Amino acid sequence: MKSSWGLVMLAVVAMTGCQRGPQFPPLGEPGVSRHGAVVWRDLVTPDPAAAMEFYGELFGWTFEPLGDTGYVLALLDGQPVAGILDAQRTGRPVRSALWLQAISVPDVRDAARAVVKAGGTIHYKPSMLAGRGRVAVVEDAEGALFQLVTSSSGDPAVREPAQNNWLWAELLAGDTERAATFYQAVFGYEVVAGGEGDPSYRTLRAGDEAQAAILANPFEDTRSAWIPFVRVDDVAATLARCEAKGGRVVVAPDPARRRGSLALVLDPSGAPLAVQTWNPETTGGR
Amino acid sequence: MKRVSSWRWLILAIGMAASAVACTITPGLSVGLDVDYYGGKFHVSPAAHVGITGRP
Numbered sequence: 001m002k003s004s005w006g007l008v009m010l011a012v013v014a015m016t017g018c019q020r021g022p023q024f025p026p027l028g029e030p031g032v033s034r035h036g037a038v039v040w041r042d043l044v045t046p047d048p049a050a051a052m053e054f055y056g057e058l059f060g061w062t063f064e065p066l067g068d069t070g071y072v073l074a075l076l077d078g079q080p081v082a083g084i085l086d087a088q089r090t091g092r093p094v095r096s097a098l099w100l101q102a103i104s105v106p107d108v109r110d111a112a113r114a115v116v117k118a119g120g121t122i123h124y125k126p127s128m129l130a131g132r133g134r135v136a137v138v139e140d141a142e143g144a145l146f147q148l149v150t151s152s153s154g155d156p157a158v159r160e161p162a163q164n165n166w167l168w169a170e171l172l173a174g175d176t177e178r179a180a181t182f183y184q185a186v187f188g189y190e191v192v193a194g195g196e197g198d199p200s201y202r203t204l205r206a207g208d209e210a211q212a213a214i215l216a217n218p219f220e221d222t223r224s225a226w227i228p229f230v231r232v233d234d235v236a237a238t239l240a241r242c243e244a245k246g247g248r249v250v251v252a253p254d255p256a257r258r259r260g261s262l263a264l265v266l267d268p269s270g271a272p273l274a275v276q277t278w279n280p281e282t283t284g285g286r
Numbered sequence: 287m288k289r290v291s292s293w294r295w296l297i298l299a300i301g302m303a304a305s306a307v308a309c310t311i312t313p314g315l316s317v318g319l320d321v322d323y324y325g326g327k328f329h330v331s332p333a334a335h336v337g338i339t340g341r342p
Contacts, residue, residue, distance in 0.1 A: 024293070044300050071297060085297050100300060124299035127292050137300050168341035196339045215339065227338060251338070262340040276340045 023131035026153030036206025045097035097269035102147035143223030168229035
């Protein structure tokens with residue numbers, strides 16, 4: 001099934017190119033390269049309306065449809081921070097939503113080959129998207145989905161994450177060592193083992209900056225999954241809004257867990273994400 | 287034939303991938319956290335180790 005769809009997609013992309021249709025907004029700034037950094041996130045959800053209501057209430061995001069495509073841009077203070085994709089347009093049941101993060105690479109085609117060589121799978125072969133650059137959707141060796149992107153507009157510059165913007169990412173992996181090997185092979189990360197009192201913890205570093213962490217997946221019978229983090233100024237207030245808008249608090253703040261500064265929630269369609277208060281001056285920054 | 291732009295196929299591809307993968311993300315945790323999102327059951331042990339640590 002997947003291969004036949006891949007052929008269809010390749011044929012259509014080859015026929016149409018990227019000269020038609022709406023343009024994605026620029027991901028970053030010309031001349032900025034941050035290979036290995038997470039530079040964009042897309043939410044795939046069967047209920048975009050519920051997602052907009054939820055994330056608008058939770059983080060103050062506003063939304064702007066990209067034409068009649070079923071793709072909606074989420075904006076923070078007028079700047080794009082994420083995309084929302086209507087899974088219903090696939091014509092297939094998507095029972096639970098998920099966030100797909102896009103990791104910057106110098107060449108998507110090379111990275112896609114590295115994904116396969118490292119035991120992963122390509123779901124959407126490298127293709128040009130107007131305004132964004134070359135993109136592929138892949139799955140790591142344990143089933144976690146993510147995107148590869150080579151931005152045509154440069155990558156976002158390093159800045160302190162704003163409140164209600166993206167802060168961090170953690171991969172819940174069945175085998176952290178195997179996952180670290182995979183991501184090191186594909187992205188050339190420096191992998192730092194240990195930390196956080198957990199010998200299986202792995203930090204992925206690129207450009208002298210911690211980009212993400214890998215932790216043991218505590219969920220039985222589930223694939224690995226990337227969990228995005230959003231910086232908030234008040235976790236308790238965020239969780240109250242989360243529950244009021246149909247989200248679920250999976251893990252409430254715990255004083256023993258980074259001083260109660262983070263929580264794990266599911267959005268109304270089941271997409272997991274975490275919220276965290278974060279002060280670079282008191283937490284050690286990056 | 288009506289042209290379909292490449293981003294639309296990206297959406298389709300991501301959706302297909304999600305349909306194959308996301309439905310298995312439903313948490314079922316063995317260490318004190320029991321989440322059955324679809325069945326509506328929801329129980330979280332306050333002492334559950336959940337495998338997230340946050341940004342250092």
